[in-house]
Amino acid sequence: MPSPRLEIHYCTQCRWLLRAGWMAQELLTTFSDGELAEVALIPARGGLFRILLDGEQLWDRKEEDGFPDIKTIKQRVRDRLFPDRPLGHSDRPGKAEAD
Template sequence: MEIEYCTQCRWLLRAAWTAQELLTTFGLRLGEVALVPGTGGVFEIRLDDETIWSRKASGFPDLAELKRLVRDRIAPELSLGHSDNR
């Protein structure tokens, strides 16, 4: 997984927090999260080279929604507890 974030906007902490939350939730199922510096207001989350979230298209991700998107792709059987409540 990759999280590309804008260095000009100083979104490193947001990207790191998002990565921490995903790694805490998915652990070995996810493997790794790479933080990729970018510019121009980018904040994109990619899984297997597919963009699953783009700030330009949808704003910043709601963490529960992002976890559901990731779970549905890598571990559909996994319960996310309160994050499953829509």
Template sequence: MTDKPRVTILYCTQCNWLLRAGWMAQELLSTFGQDLREVALIPGTGGHFEIRVNDALVWERKRDGGFPGPKDLKQRIRDVIDPDRDLGHADRHSADRGDG
């Protein structure tokens, strides 16, 4: 058993969001590959698109006003799994970190 976080992406099959979910998974694995236990795609219905780290809701399409861009998603995931990690170009010109 590992203590690395598990990311889940719940996506709506009725809305044909599998490719979007797969793209988000690819982005996360490219950035956090060795720091994650897994990224799981979970088919659902009803217009849902939710991204969680373990049980913590990181992004919800209805609550957050649409789909995340890769930069926003990576920052939110980082803030949960390793807040001190520098994401390089994804952190530059970011006013939402609020470090002070």
């Protein structure tokens, strides 16, 4: 299996496919030109929403008490794969963080 591989496990009972698909699209747009070898959407059940990068957990909805914003996931992917790479607007503090 090519690396790096990102997996988004999403609950089909909760109908979180659109959320998972949107996150996949955002990540593939940010990490283009083969920086991510694969983004897999993996159906699950039981309220699961988990994101793994090469088998290591980046986010778990139950452990982190909710869904991530895309900025957080982009930063976590960048921090693991390309720590010196700037993310542009995703690196700037948001309005709530700046206050």
